[in-house]
Amino acid sequence: MSRSRFAAVSVAVFFGGAVTLFQLRDTDSTATVEVAGTSADENAAQDEPVSAPTTTAPLETAPENLGPVPELVQLDGWLQTDGDSFDTVKGEVTIVQFWTYGCYNCTNTLPHLQEIYANHKDDGLEIIGVHSPEFEREEDPVGIQEAADRLGVSWPIALDTQKKNFRSWQGARRFWPRTFIIDQNGDIRFDKIGEGKYQEIEATVAYLLENGA
Amino acid sequence: MLNLFGEGLATAFFPCTLVLAVPGLAVTLAGRRFAGATLGAFLAALILGSWLRFAGWIDVMPSLITGAGLLLAAALVTRGDGDRSLVMRAIAGVGAGVATGSLWRPCVGIEFGEVLTNLDTAGPVGLVQMIVYTVGVTAPLIALAGASHAAPSTWSDRIGPALGWFGGGVLALLGLAVIAGLDERVINRLFQLSSF
Numbered sequence: 001m002s003r004s005r006f007a008a009v010s011v012a013v014f015f016g017g018a019v020t021l022f023q024l025r026d027t028d029s030t031a032t033v034e035v036a037g038t039s040a041d042e043n044a045a046q047d048e049p050v051s052a053p054t055t056t057a058p059l060e061t062a063p064e065n066l067g068p069v070p071e072l073v074q075l076d077g078w079l080q081t082d083g084d085s086f087d088t089v090k091g092e093v094t095i096v097q098f099w100t101y102g103c104y105n106c107t108n109t110l111p112h113l114q115e116i117y118a119n120h121k122d123d124g125l126e127i128i129g130v131h132s133p134e135f136e137r138e139e140d141p142v143g144i145q146e147a148a149d150r151l152g153v154s155w156p157i158a159l160d161t162q163k164k165n166f167r168s169w170q171g172a173r174r175f176w177p178r179t180f181i182i183d184q185n186g187d188i189r190f191d192k193i194g195e196g197k198y199q200e201i202e203a204t205v206a207y208l209l210e211n212g213a
Numbered sequence: 214m215l216n217l218f219g220e221g222l223a224t225a226f227f228p229c230t231l232v233l234a235v236p237g238l239a240v241t242l243a244g245r246r247f248a249g250a251t252l253g254a255f256l257a258a259l260i261l262g263s264w265l266r267f268a269g270w271i272d273v274m275p276s277l278i279t280g281a282g283l284l285l286a287a288a289l290v291t292r293g294d295g296d297r298s299l300v301m302r303a304i305a306g307v308g309a310g311v312a313t314g315s316l317w318r319p320c321v322g323i324e325f326g327e328v329l330t331n332l333d334t335a336g337p338v339g340l341v342q343m344i345v346y347t348v349g350v351t352a353p354l355i356a357l358a359g360a361s362h363a364a365p366s367t368w369s370d371r372i373g374p375a376l377g378w379f380g381g382g383v384l385a386l387l388g389l390a391v392i393a394g395l396d397e398r399v400i401n402r403l404f405q406l407s408s409f
Contacts, residue, residue, distance in 0.1 A: 102404075104227070105321045134318070135401040172269040175321050175329060194326015 055119045056199050058206035066188040069096075069180070072130065074164045079131075079145055081156035093208045094126040094182040095201070098166055101131070101147035102138045105195050106177040110151050112198040116205060117155060123209045127155035132166035134176060181205060183213035214345050220324040221349020229320040230350055231403040233259070236283065236313045236384060237354045240306050243290035243380025245373040246366070247302045248358040251290070254306030255313070256351060262314025264343045268332045274315040276391050282312030283388030291381035309384060316396065319350075 097113065099106035117127055129148075133139045139161050148157060160166055170178060173193070181190035181204050190204045224230055237255060244251025265271045289305035292298070321329060325346050332339040348355065390399045 104229070105326070108322075135397070135404065137401070137405075172272045173267065173329070173333065175326075177321070191330070192326065193329040194321030194323065196323035196326055 056202040056206060058210050059200075059203045062211070063181075063189040063204045063207060065183075066191055069182045069186050069188050070165070070169050072128075072158055072160075072165050073168070074162065076159040076161040077141065078159065079141065079148065079157040080154070083156065090186060091184050092124055092126045093120075093184060093205055094128060095205070096128050096130060096169075096180045096182060098130045098132050098160075098169065098176060098178045100134045100138050100176055101144060101151065102134060103176040107151055108195050109177050109179070109198075110153060112201075114152055114154070116198070116202045119202065120205055120209060125205055125209065128158055129153055129155060130158045130160050130165055130169075132160040132163045132176070181208070183208050185213040187213065189213075214342070217324045217328065217342060218345050218349040220322050221346040222352050223349075224320040224322065225350050225353050227320050228404040229318060232400050233313055233317050233319075233350065234354070235403065236286075236309045236387060237351060238357070239380035239383040239387075240286060240290060240302075240309045241354050241358050241361070241380075242376040243384075244302050244306070244358070245361070245376055247299050248361040250299055251302040251306040252351075252354055252358045254303040255310040256306075256347065258307040258310025259314045259317070260340075260343050260347050262311050263317055263319075263347070264332070264340050266314060267329055267343070268339065270333075274312075276394060276396065279312045279315045279396075280388040280390075280392030282308040283384050283391065286312070287381040287384035287388060290384065291377050312388070312391070316391070316400070318400075 095113065095116070097106075097109070099109075101107065113127060117125065131138075131144055138144070141159060144157065144159070147153075158165075166174060169180075175193045177194065179190070179192045179201065180188050181201065183189045189208060190201065192201070225234075237252070237259075240255045241248050241252045262271075266273065286305040286309035289301045289308070292301055319325065328335075328339065328342045328346065332343075335342070387396075387399065390396055
């Protein structure tokens with residue numbers, strides 16, 4: 001076999017193998033979240049598409065306290081709420097997610113947040129989506145509202161058009177999406193960059209709602 | 214690690230990877246018969262710079278430095294083949310890699326999101342995870358470098374200079390855009406062109 005043919009075959013095998021492995025990854029997930037009342041299989045299934053609503057049992061132990069939450073400051077307005085500041089949810093268990101509607105990974109998280117919201121809204125859970133646009137075209141509030149309607153975002157949206165909160169909350173490690181859980185005392189009890197860990201998010205919420213901060 | 218590599222590979226053609234893919238493709242093409250070494254230097258600088266930035270130890274570099282890195286790379290890859298071609302192309306790869314590490318906004322899926330969440334406390338393990346993910350993301354470029362190495366030398370000799378000028382031109386345009394403060398618009402445009 002000539003050198004170029006060998007290279008072509010190697011590349012084809014490499015890509016084929018990698019894509020196959022990726023396709024199979026859900027079946028051998030290595031999720032290691034320690035969540036009370038869930039089996040390894042349930043953990044492995046946590047990132048699959050949302051179907052029928054299910055409620056996750058609370059964490060067995062208190063989630064680590066990661067310190068006080070920063071204020072939401074110099075916002076450019078709110079959508080889907082009569083409130084006009086972070087004060088309206090003080091004392092409540094609150095999920096704060098930094099997102100932008102043009103972000104593929106952000107929109108992947110939304111069905112899971114919708115399920116968690118449906119499961120725990122009546123128990124006192126609040127969600128605030130802090131919309132921090134990545135590009136100019138994502139800055140228009142009309143476009144944000146249309147996207148929220150299309151994506152099923154029913155919780156209040158804080159407009160962080162200048163990304164001041166995006167920077168002050170995340171420091172040098174700034175990513176979309178980033179999800180925080182705030183307890184009743186205003187302390188951060190969960191911090192996750194990117195997609196995933198939905199079962200841990202719900203278990204943390206359930207723990208805080210059941211046991212308090 | 215396989216999941217992490219697979220997630221990187223799956224995002225290789227996503228809009229969020231274009232910011233990395235465009236300069237990466239430019240240095241690989243312009244590296245000509247040293248494509249592997251040029252891309253290797255690019256990836257080493259990219260991974261190290263991204264690791265330091267994503268872990269929060271350094272912030273995004275000033276536009277002037279980022280643009281200068283790209284212009285340096287552009288100047289070096291357009292030079293013809295000579296005694297010091299390998300060294301010049303490697304330096305070009307490092308310049309472009311450092312600059313790209315400052316511009317890259319990766320897709321943050323399940324696996325890489327977990328890596329990023331813990332990157333500031335993971336130490337060397339985090340660096341290894343960054344290598345695995347980035348190799349997945351840049352697998353098409355690595356394949357291209359391999360293919361160019363396997364290509365007949367007569368073929369690469371014929372189009373080599375044109376590839377050098379093409380790659381250098383792309384790097385120079387990107388560098389000038391960054392220095393002029395147009396990088397956001399360029400990245401936005403790349404996203405729009407590649408969104409489907």
